[in-house]
Amino acid sequence: MSALLEIDNVTKTFRTKGFFGKTKEVHALNGVSLSIEKGESIGIVGESGCGKSTLANLIVRLDEPTSGRILLDGTDISHMKEDELRPLRRRIQIVFQDPYSSLSPRMTIGQIVTEPMRVLGGHSEAETEERAKELLHMVGLQPSAMRRYPHEFSGGQRQRISIARALMTEPEILILDEPTSALDVSVQAQVLNILTDLRAKLHLTYLFISHNLAVVKYISDKTVVMRKGAVVETGPSEEILTHPSEAYTRELIEAVPMIGKPFRMPDDIAESV
Amino acid sequence: MEPILQIRHLSLSLPVKKGMVSILHDVSLDVAPGQILGLVGESGSGKSMTAFAVTRLLPGGGHEKLGGSIRFCGEELTEKSEKDMQAIRGRDISMIFQEPMTCLNPVFTIGRQMTDVIMTHQKISRAEAMKKAEDMLASVHIRQAADVLRCYPYELSGGMRQRVMIGIALSCRPKLLIADEPTTALDVTVQAKILYLIREACRRLGTAVIFISHDLGVISQICDTVAVMYSGHIVEAGKAADVFETPEHPYTRALMAAVPKFTVSAAAGDRLFAIPGIVPDPSEAMAGCRFAPRCPFATEICRTAPPSDTLTGAGHLVYCHNWQSAAPAIGVLRGKEAEA
Numbered sequence: 001m002s003a004l005l006e007i008d009n010v011t012k013t014f015r016t017k018g019f020f021g022k023t024k025e026v027h028a029l030n031g032v033s034l035s036i037e038k039g040e041s042i043g044i045v046g047e048s049g050c051g052k053s054t055l056a057n058l059i060v061r062l063d064e065p066t067s068g069r070i071l072l073d074g075t076d077i078s079h080m081k082e083d084e085l086r087p088l089r090r091r092i093q094i095v096f097q098d099p100y101s102s103l104s105p106r107m108t109i110g111q112i113v114t115e116p117m118r119v120l121g122g123h124s125e126a127e128t129e130e131r132a133k134e135l136l137h138m139v140g141l142q143p144s145a146m147r148r149y150p151h152e153f154s155g156g157q158r159q160r161i162s163i164a165r166a167l168m169t170e171p172e173i174l175i176l177d178e179p180t181s182a183l184d185v186s187v188q189a190q191v192l193n194i195l196t197d198l199r200a201k202l203h204l205t206y207l208f209i210s211h212n213l214a215v216v217k218y219i220s221d222k223t224v225v226m227r228k229g230a231v232v233e234t235g236p237s238e239e240i241l242t243h244p245s246e247a248y249t250r251e252l253i254e255a256v257p258m259i260g261k262p263f264r265m266p267d268d269i270a271e272s273v
Numbered sequence: 274m275e276p277i278l279q280i281r282h283l284s285l286s287l288p289v290k291k292g293m294v295s296i297l298h299d300v301s302l303d304v305a306p307g308q309i310l311g312l313v314g315e316s317g318s319g320k321s322m323t324a325f326a327v328t329r330l331l332p333g334g335g336h337e338k339l340g341g342s343i344r345f346c347g348e349e350l351t352e353k354s355e356k357d358m359q360a361i362r363g364r365d366i367s368m369i370f371q372e373p374m375t376c377l378n379p380v381f382t383i384g385r386q387m388t389d390v391i392m393t394h395q396k397i398s399r400a401e402a403m404k405k406a407e408d409m410l411a412s413v414h415i416r417q418a419a420d421v422l423r424c425y426p427y428e429l430s431g432g433m434r435q436r437v438m439i440g441i442a443l444s445c446r447p448k449l450l451i452a453d454e455p456t457t458a459l460d461v462t463v464q465a466k467i468l469y470l471i472r473e474a475c476r477r478l479g480t481a482v483i484f485i486s487h488d489l490g491v492i493s494q495i496c497d498t499v500a501v502m503y504s505g506h507i508v509e510a511g512k513a514a515d516v517f518e519t520p521e522h523p524y525t526r527a528l529m530a531a532v533p534k535f536t537v538s539a540a541a542g543d544r545l546f547a548i549p550g551i552v553p554d555p556s557e558a559m560a561g562c563r564f565a566p567r568c569p570f571a572t573e574i575c576r577t578a579p580p581s582d583t584l585t586g587a588g589h590l591v592y593c594h595n596w597q598s599a600a601p602a603i604g605v606l607r608g609k610e611a612e613a
């Protein structure tokens with residue numbers, strides 16, 4: 001059986017123009033391969049800038065890889081044109097890291113949440129609105145939120161709105177890029193429980209990016225540890241996060257702040273560019 | 274130590290389409306020099322608004338209503354003009370935020386931006402300011418500070434940008450540093466370094482710090498004192514060690530029970546403990562305790578009368594009618610969590 005989503009030796013190099021005309025190359029991904037089966041939940045952890053969001057953006061085709069292939073049901077989508085991509089967009093949805101810039105300030109919450117379904121068409125106004133309210137309720141917001149604007153909500157409330165929006169089209173694959181890092185623990189618990197239920201009910205496939213290793217341990221069957229654009233270690237979450245074989249993974253686990261665990265002074269406090 | 278910031282009975286209302294909405298109620302807090310106060314609570318509980326009320330960077334376009342008192346270095350801030358507040362913000366109170374990118378201008382180098390800030394406060398040349406900027410970066414343990422000064426913000430990692438912001442924030446040797454979720458967007462290893470930097474600066478310079486986070490683990494590790502907020506109110510406050518060892522408010526206990534641990538997994542059928550119901554909208558009027566509708570230990574009095582503060586131990590305050598009878602609650606919540 002072939003994987004639902006196959007990342008095959010993907011690289012991504014950004015060329016940025018400096019202000020004085022010199023170009024700089026950033027190798028954000030250096031040959032990443034991953035295979036995701038239908039219904040699996042995969043967690044990705046790793047330090048800031050290791051390429052997690054770059055990978056997420058390539059999968060939802062907000063960007064194209066420099067080389068390598070991204071196969072959805074065996075079809076390479078890595079260089080598809082927008083009109084070919086349209087039917088695929090419903091199947092893969094993403095929730096972004098930043099709840100501040102990802103919601104349009106001029107739209108009401110109702111318009112924001114219902115938009116993906118309107119774009120698809122084929123649903124009555126009443127049906128769309130009903131589903132939006134149901135999803136808002138699931139993420140812990142009042143129906144009255146529908147008429148309000150993003151700026152009236154706190155960061156965490158906005159992130160819950162993004163999750164409701166992403167679920168509108170009943171996607172098969174949900175890419176969650178730090179979806180709970182702006183949330184307080186109780187709403188995080190609600191959202192993680194909801195994601196667990198939805199996954200079981202709708203056979204959803206998750207790619208869950210997070211800095212919180214305990215969250216990844218909870219939600220993911222498999223964990224991928226990344227560093228500097230490459231995969232360091234992959235395996236069942238239980239194994240990776242309780243018996244890591246790589247020193248870098250151990251370092252990550254030790255740095256997780258927990259109640260009752262004393263603050264551990266980092267080995268090397270300095271940082272260089 | 275005498276507190277440098279004393280907030281008493283602070284209330285805040287913000288203008289919305291249909292009049293005013295009440296955001297903060299009767300918030301009282303103390304922060305001492307060289308100490309870190311943690312503000313923790315659910316999203317929308319008013320942590321950021323409490324901080325913004327102190328700096329008066331409120332989103333009400335001048336129509337917001339502040340009540341109560343904010344005494345800072347012996348002076349009443351609520352009576353200060355916007356011009357005075359501007360001076361205080363540049364000199365005595367600094368802030369750092371979750372996303373440093375929003376505070377940095379993408380088209381100028383770090384060096385240019387830092388020297389601009391320095392030169393508005395001190396009459397010195399660009400070259401002298403550049404030297405000071407380099408020292409500032411070195412003080413937050415940035416290697417090759419001179420190279421970083423030549424970088425544009427997007428050329429730096431999130432952790433490095435946050436270091437730059439801390440360097441700028443501490444450069445005026447503020448008496449108070451407000452850190453609003455400064456490590457939320459960072460990975461755990463970089464977070465540990467940033468937490469260390471903040472703690473070091475607090476101890477070395479005697480800066481008082483208000484540290485806002487929804488991460489109870491982070492708060493428990495670096496804060497001296499902690500205040501737990503719920504729906505615009507403080508529900509529990511005290512020494513961090515006391516509050517996390519013997520949480521007295523059912524809300525604090527519920528929050529602690531909701532933290533995911535390494536021992537749970539969805540695959541094994543575990544559920545996370547989540548507080549039933551939702552946070553009441555700040556505009557919603559309520560006669561009693563605002564947590565009562567979600568509290569498993571609420572009795573009649575909780576729905577009719579607002580709780581007053583009770584001292585349960587040295588400096589440990591809890592705003593709950595039933596904190597004593599709810600004491601076995603921690604077992605119940607843990608039981609629920611285990612059973613779920």
Ligand SMILES: Nc1ncnc2c1ncn2[C@@H]1O[C@H](COP(=O)(O)OP(=O)(O)OP(=O)(O)O)[C@@H](O)[C@H]1O
Pocket residue numbers: 014015016026027028046047048049050051052053054055097427431458460
């Ligand atoms: N559009 C872009 N142009 C140039 N460089 C980029 C671009 N997007 C990302 N990068 C660089 O690529 C690298 C990987 O970035 P990415 O955002 O994928 O990291 P991340 O793992 O998601 O980090 P974080 O945990 O901080 O979100 C970084 O060095 C980043 O600066």
Ligand SMILES: Nc1ncnc2c1ncn2[C@@H]1O[C@H](COP(=O)(O)OP(=O)(O)OP(=O)(O)O)[C@@H](O)[C@H]1O
Pocket residue numbers: 151152153154155156157182184287288289294296314315316317318319320321322323332333487554555
């Ligand atoms: N401009 C505004 N107008 C009206 N209400 C607002 C405005 N900004 C925030 N609020 C409300 O004020 C309350 C407190 O918000 P605040 O940003 O202080 O929450 P917070 O505790 O910092 O939450 P988070 O953890 O999500 O950052 C929330 O209920 C929010 O909806």
Ligand SMILES: [Mg+2]
Pocket residue numbers: 052053054097177
């Ligand atoms: Mg990212």
Ligand SMILES: [Mg+2]
Pocket residue numbers: 154155320321322453
């Ligand atoms: Mg906030």
